[in-house]
Amino acid sequence: MEWGIGQIRDQVTVGLGFTVNNTFAPGADGTISGTYDYYYNQYINSAVIDYNKWNQVHREGSGTAETKVRREDINAQITVSFHYSPVSRLDIYTKFGVGVGVMNYLYGKTRNEKGFTAKTVDKTVGTGSHYIYSFNDLDHARWDKMKSKVxxxxxxxxxxxxxxxxxxxxxAQVGLLSANIKDEDKGYPNSYSVFSVGASYKF
Structure with missing residues (x-):
């Protein structure tokens, strides 16, 4: 969206406006790491010594999993443009913008997890000690995912x-239509849009 705010000679109009841009990448398979650190309850009953007790057992560790990783960015910019109309129905322009963007990584469901254990036990051992407990490391996994960046x-x-x-x-537009800028060393590569075709409506 933009508004004409002035003219330079007869055929050049200066415009002031804003844009909202959304870019999306189809994604690729990747590997992420995760950690777990939690307690689960374990029940022990012994008929021999008339003993029963609930214990809290600590589990801690890490693992990996495969997932689909996608990239979606959005930004909003204030723009300044210069329009030139050599003939009545043709508008040729150049546009410059600056603003703020958000980089996002989207993660699919995990699969092929490694390093995580799940177990359910309800059994009697030896002379009558009865053990009951259940745990699942994946229920407590914290995945090392890249967070959104402004x-x-x-x-x-x-x-x-x-x-x-x-x-x-x-x-039709060509050039640097939209770019979110970030240091690649931090794992957030820059994103660019360089070409578009579409429709325009004049109020």
Missing amino acids: VPAVSAYVGATYYLSDRWGVE
């Missing part, structure tokens, strides 16, 4: 709109 966002591109009527037009 980052700078920029854009700089050229485009053209051809109006089929007084209101509706078709357009």
Whole structure:
């Protein structure tokens, strides 16, 4: 969305506006690590010595799993543009923007987990000691997932709109349409949009 705020000579219009951009990557298979640290209850009963007790047993460890990892980013920018109309229905422009973005990693269901154990026991051992307990490490797993990051966002591109009527037009844009900027050393590579086609409506 943008508004014309001034003119330079007869054919150049200065525009001020904003954009909201959403980019999505289809994703790829990856491996994530997870840890667990919890207590579970264990019941012990002995008929020989008339003994019964509930104990809390500590379990701690780590493991890995396979999952599908996808990337989805969003940003909002304030834009300044310069429009040139060589003929009545054609609008050629260049646009610059700056704003703030959010980088997101989306994770699918885990599979092929390794390093995690689950067990349910209800049995008598030896001379009559009865053990009852159940635990599942995956129920307490904390996965090492990449968190959302707030980052700078920029854009700089050229485009053209051809109006089929007084209101509706078709357009194409090429350049740096949308970019979320982050240091790749921290595991969040930059994301770019470089080309688009679409429709335009003039109020």
